Amino acid sequence: MKYDNVQPEDLNWRCERCDCDLVVGPVAATYMNNRFSTDLPYCPTCKTVLIVERVAMGKMAEVEQILEDK
Numbered sequence: 001m002k003y004d005n006v007q008p009e010d011l012n013w014r015c016e017r018c019d020c021d022l023v024v025g026p027v028a029a030t031y032m033n034n035r036f037s038t039d040l041p042y043c044p045t046c047k048t049v050l051i052v053e054r055v056a057m058g059k060m061a062e063v064e065q066i067l068e069d070k
């Protein structure tokens with residue numbers, strides 16, 4: 001099981017609200033008016049997405065690259 005944006009330690013997190021384990025799956029996000037989906041850890045109960053700074057920074061750079069290529 002390997003995800004580009006998810007490190008094993010990310011899955012050590014639990015949802016603070018529901019106290020349930022996070023799962024990894026495609027999550028819709030919006031950045032600079034562009035919608036994209038990426039695999040991120042999220043809570044299956046309340047849909048809270050865990051976005052750690054490393055993922056956010058990496059994803060933003062990736063999206064910007066995609067936009068520049070258009």
Ligand SMILES: [Zn+2]
Pocket residue numbers: 015016017018019020043044045046047048
């Ligand atoms: Zn939750």
